[in-house]
Amino acid sequence: MADGACEVWFYRLEQTSLERALPGLLERTLQRGWRAVVRTRDAARVAALDDYLWTWRDDSFLPHGKAQDPQEARHPILLTTGADNPNGAQALFCLDGVEPGDLTGYVRCLVMFEGADEAAVEIARAQWRDVTARNLPRAFWRQTDAGWEKQS
Secondary structure (H helix, E strand, O other), X not given: OOOOOOEEEEEEEOOOXXXXXXXHHHHHHHHOOOOEEEEOOOHHHHHHHHHHXXXXXXXXXXXXXXXXXXXXXXXXXXXXXXXXXXXXXXXXXXXXXXXXXXXXXXXXXXXXXXXXXXXXXXXXXXXXXXXXXXXXXXXXXXXXXXEEEEOO
């Protein structure tokens, strides 16, 4: 394993939806002083996440924007379908089966998938095998009633 290799953490959603779990993980990312790229498959999902993150909780603010915004490089959280890292993020969130791809420059990649969706589970398994073959540090987190529990 290369020094400074990106850690890849898999998050199996079992208790809540992605929309309910994602903001808390994004908050923790910002608390670390990191920026984030949230990558998904299509523009409609980006738009839905953009709307949701503005209103997800009255007592919280998640500063974010979408790729192609004039100031995309300045956004602490960038929502995108692209494979680039225009805001210099340290954390990459892969949603909806998106492949992590090149992880150069990232400290951590979070692959989030629905545990009740067998197709999503199979995609995540294939991604785990790929990360293993690339000899990247990895961990598997399972959602429980009490929060996230590390499995491996």
